[in-house]
Amino acid sequence: MNVLVLGSGGREHALTWALAKSSHIGELYVAPGNGGTAAIAKNVPLDILDAEAIIGFSRDNDIELVVVGPEAPLVEGVAEKVRHAGFAVFGPDAQGAQLEGSKSFSKEFMLAHDLPTARYKKCTSEQEAMAYLDEVGAPIVVKADGLAAGKGVIVADCLEDAQEAVRDCFAGDFGEAGSIVVIEEMLEGPECSMLAYLAGGKALCMPCAQDHKRAYDGDRGPNTGGMGVYSPVPCVTPELEARMQGIMQKAAAATAEDFEAAYTGVLYGGFMLTPEGPKLLEFNARFGDPETQVVMPRMKSDAVEVFKAVAENRMGDIDLQWSDKCAVCVVLASEGYPGSYEKGKVILGIEEAEALEGVTVFHAGTAFNADEELVTNGGRVLNVVALADTFEDARELAYEACDKINFEGKQLRRDIALRALKG
Structure with missing residues (x-):
């Protein structure tokens, strides 16, 4: 079976890796892919928001399954257009994708179906939002309603921070995503x-x-x-x-x-x-x-x-079967992430890391330069994953693998999954 995966991040590399192991796989394509997917599939330069281009490619290459990775093409209705053209598509239509594409839509869905969630208010103007903040106070959560690349949620411990978050949203800091704001009760717990x-x-x-x-x-x-x-x-x-x-x-x-x-x-x-x-x-x-x-x-x-x-x-x-092993993933990021960062830093040591039994390295932001060297191409660069019988062993293995990988400005946390050891 020929399969096309849409996306270029660590998620898409992990999905491609899983699909590549299948006994049913024929040709496996990723659009646009990254330095890691290139080793197990064919990267193709398609615009993942261009449904017609995806349909044309799928027809030309006898694609039997299209797997949509990121949220943007789902919200734009790419899945339904490709599905209506006769292809099997893994990913919801635009209406279903609104569960992510609009936080107010999602909250209304939750409340309509008695799904437990935080109290909230949808605000369509800065004045309305400020008045509600004066009423409820802080701590509080301010959310840009639309897609904001994971940056539209502000947890405000004080009223001043909440007010600043509201001003930022309506000032256009998150583009169209901030034209509506959801203000939500702050829940406590892990x-x-x-x-x-x-x-x-x-x-x-x-x-x-x-x-x-x-x-x-x-x-x-x-x-x-x-x-x-x-x-x-x-x-x-x-x-x-x-x-x-x-x-x-x-x-x-x-x-x-x-x-x-x-x-x-x-x-x-x-x-x-x-x-x-x-x-x-x-x-x-x-x-x-x-x-x-x-x-x-x-x-x-x-x-x-x-x-x-x-x-x-x-x-x-479907018969889902799961391993009992513990999995730990440590992200290697570019210096400065999640703020500004440089690209093009040469990456070394991935082969040595993956030589460790139980270790897989998924690429998130990588590419090849003119000299065919693997280089950084994003904020989150690599996902170093270790599987072991215990979290203690998985953590040790993951960090041993991380230490074998090097690029200029490598940034990582050293406490990933520590809380898992505490139960």
Whole structure:
């Protein structure tokens, strides 16, 4: 089976890696891909927002399955256009993608279906938002309504910070994403995520993962797209996991009630484990990044079989099997991330890192220069993943691998998954 993956990050490398292991795979293409996907698939220079180009390429290359990685093409309706052209597509239509594309849409969906979440208010003007802040005070969470590349959520400990966040949103700091603002009650507790395959109003849940969003050790510094992640999550008891799965099943059934087309793909549930139980912080309409990088290595089932069955609404044909091993992923970032950073730094040592048993390195922001050297090409550069029987061993292995990889300005956290050791 010929398969096309859309995207260029660490998530897409992890998905491509999983698909490449399938006994059903024929030609495997990634658009546009990165330095890592080039080693296991054919990178193709397609614009992932151009549905007609994707359809044309798929026809010319006998593609039988298109896997959409990032959120932007989903929100733009690329999945449905490619699906309507006759191809099996793993990824929801634009209506389903609004669960991520609009935070107010998502919150309204949660409330309409009695899914536990924080109290909130949707504000369409700065004046309205400021008045609500005066009413509720801080701490509070301010969110740009639309897609803001992971940067549109501000946790404000004081009223002044919340007011500044509102001004930034309506001043255009997040583009069109900030033209509507959602102000939300701040929940307390550890965060974790649960991904689920969705089709036909049914969910098949994956193991939980917990990422580290802050830039520096000790959960200090600015929020990032994720500096590391691990799976499973020891603090998630079987009872908590069952409650989270119930919430995801309820959300899946709600998609079948509300949406014109079947939601076929992945739904990401971002949870806060509050004293009252798990509550939803957000939905994403695709695999998480970097959560995918620890969930895919633990999936023992054939990825092509699973993704094709989801795309064709055949959930009954899926038999999900998971490894009991612990997975730890450490992100190697460019100096300055999540602020400004330089590209083009030569990367060395990946082969030595992957020579360690249990280690896989997924590329997030890499490319080849004119001399065919692998170089940095983004803020988050590499995802170093280790699988082992215990978190202690997985952490040790991951950091041993990280120390074998070098590029100028390499930045990483040294405390990834430490909390997993505490249970």
